[in-house]
Amino acid sequence: MGANPNGEIVLETKDLNVFYAKSHALIDINVETKKNNVTALIGPSGCGKSTLIRSFNRMNDVIDGCKITGTVLYKGRDLYHEYNIEEIRTKIGMIFQKPNPFPMTIYDNISYGPSVHGINDTKKLDEIVERSLKLAVLWDEVKDRLKDNSLELSGGQQQRLCIARALAIEPEILLMDEPTASLDPIASAKVEALILQLRKRYTVVIVTHNMQQAARISDYTGFLYMGRLIEFAETTELFESPKEDLTEKYLTGRFG
């Protein structure tokens, strides 16, 4: 894949613990993601991978009873105390399992974020829409129907639209929580190819249930099990010769 091991560390956790009302969802997580790399998080359901990715842009803040200890650093500064939430939402975009375009036109889906950030010049917005859709490899498919309702797009197109929407506000990091789980194989392949393209400009963290997908598109992979980060390594190493017995068992289907 061509991991960039010398890249700047953009996200880092130190002894991160996350508690929901009664459960200890993440236990002493120490992990780092480097610039222009794709980092995949894998593990069985309930292992904490979504909780971890959500803690990278403070999505857990909105959950009642959620308590967080330890530190999450974004570019060396405390994500939870040294940034305001708007800054984080701008710099760290998130894509979810089910495409969730706004019920408005394709154009408006993309221009909405920049408008909220004060860009009202039509020409500038046109540029942003075109650039974002091109980055998401959707432009050629929708350029003649920008005023159509986004809900008329196919599932795969909707997901790429959501990615384009996230890119419109020029984030540095894209968090993806099972972005292809609800897509057919062809649409999934397009999103995977897109992720590989995006990695040149952005840092990507992706949660996936599909181990082959993690192996195909990521540079680093972390395996979580019951709230702990069992192993974190370069993707080829983790999938070919995992060091930890639990990782080996998971990858070979002997549990989970």
Place this chain on the structure above:
Amino acid sequence: MGEFMTVRFHKELEQLQLDVLKMGNLARTMLFESIDALVNQDTDLAEKIIANKDKLRQMDATIEERTLHLMNLFQPMATDMRIVACILKLITYLARVGQYGKDNASIAMELSKEPHVKKLVSLPYMRDLVCGMIDDALKAFETQNISPITKISERDDTIDELYYSIFRECLTYMMEDQKTITRCVNYIMVARHLERCGDHACKMAEKIHYMVTGEHVEIK
């Protein structure tokens, strides 16, 4: 993978491993017996070895097809992936070993009509050492334990020395009596085949080492 699919995959993988051992046994026996056929000028045995070539080729093709099918269906990872990769390499090396056995058997047929230049001692000895290396590689594959193959490189050095020794010995005979040239060149060919089989045992050991430990090593 669901539990049922995992069980199915591992069952099929185990069966493939057993079939690789069967193929290994056939290839190794072809090589071993080819020297018996040569030494004892036993043409029946030589013919049997030559006939086994088709069976070996069939096993090679079938195992390869089933392994690719398994990869296609289950996309194995970690140890499972390394076993699958090892099987695909091993069958190629084993097919070569069997092929050399067949080539030796053809030479045995050719040299069966007249007496040997001298009593053949070094070739059976060399054969025993090479087959020992192949046996140990197969044992390591079967038990997923690399201890039988840790010294295989040094053992192959001995094989190389034996090859040169046989080569020099044959040169002497050929210089002494030109009528021995055809026979001696064939002895050298057989020794060369055995030497190559030693190399194949080393290559097998490399792949088995990777399968067991996950680390690539270069043995030769």
